[in-house]
Amino acid sequence: MIKKIIVSVAVILSGLVVAQDKVTVGKLGQTVKPVKITSKPGGGRTYYACKPYEYLVLTATNDDYYRVLLQNGASGYVKIASVAALPYDVTRPKSTTLASRSSSNRLPSTNRGAAATEGLKYTGTPYKWGGNDPNNGIDCSAFVKYLYGKIGLNLPRTAREQALVGKQITRLEDLQQGDRLYFWDSKRGRIGHTGLYLGNGYFVHSSSNNGGVSTDYLGSKKWLAMLVSARR
Numbered sequence: 001m002i003k004k005i006i007v008s009v010a011v012i013l014s015g016l017v018v019a020q021d022k023v024t025v026g027k028l029g030q031t032v033k034p035v036k037i038t039s040k041p042g043g044g045r046t047y048y049a050c051k052p053y054e055y056l057v058l059t060a061t062n063d064d065y066y067r068v069l070l071q072n073g074a075s076g077y078v079k080i081a082s083v084a085a086l087p088y089d090v091t092r093p094k095s096t097t098l099a100s101r102s103s104s105n106r107l108p109s110t111n112r113g114a115a116a117t118e119g120l121k122y123t124g125t126p127y128k129w130g131g132n133d134p135n136n137g138i139d140c141s142a143f144v145k146y147l148y149g150k151i152g153l154n155l156p157r158t159a160r161e162q163a164l165v166g167k168q169i170t171r172l173e174d175l176q177q178g179d180r181l182y183f184w185d186s187k188r189g190r191i192g193h194t195g196l197y198l199g200n201g202y203f204v205h206s207s208s209n210n211g212g213v214s215t216d217y218l219g220s221k222k223w224l225a226m227l228v229s230a231r232r
Contacts, residue, residue: 026059028088035082041065048124112178115147116196119204125213143206159194166231183226
């Protein structure tokens with residue numbers, strides 16, 4: 001059982017660095033309070049209800065609102081006052097679009113950090129128990145399996161099986177971006193949830209409680225109490 005956490009001062013998002021074979025799609029933002037992503041500035045359909053500290057891709061400003069890029073390529077709007085703009089560009093390969101991602105489009109290396117930052121692109125994808133589709137519905141273990149598959153690493157299907165694979169990390173201060181996190185499900189009496197560590201104390205996962213792919217803070221009392229294993 002991991003007992004303590006030391007949060008790095010720097011935000012580790014190396015997968016978002018601009019490269020010559022990529023194009024910039026927006027700036028990285030992070031919510032500072034609960035806020036809804038809506039179809040129009042100030043109203044319309046609610047696409048997603050963000051919790052604090054979730055990452056967004058900011059593409060433009062409209063009066064008091066940011067326009068944000070959704071995982072399916074559509075746009076939504078959030079209040080500027082609820083989001084902190086971060087000094088990072090979000091990029092994609094020139095040869096693909098966000099709406100045409102598939103499991104056959106692998107990332108360029110076996111860098112686990114690239115898998116974690118790739119996961120941010122799917123923010124808002126609905127949670128679906130037993131689902132395997134990163135665009136239309138996916139559960140936590142399928143999400144981690146999918147992202148690792150993008151870097152050429154094959155994992156078992158369930159979180160319980162995945163937690164037995166790879167090098168075990170016993171201290172949170174040793175966590176690196178892309179390490180897999182496993183959480184205890186007290187109702188079922190076994191490991192029942194997983195996500196990928198992003199750095200700076202945050203992780204990305206597909207969560208039924210959050211309604212889909214989102215980020216959470218690992219240092220919170222809730223997640224530390226449930227964390228039972230980390231693997232690389």
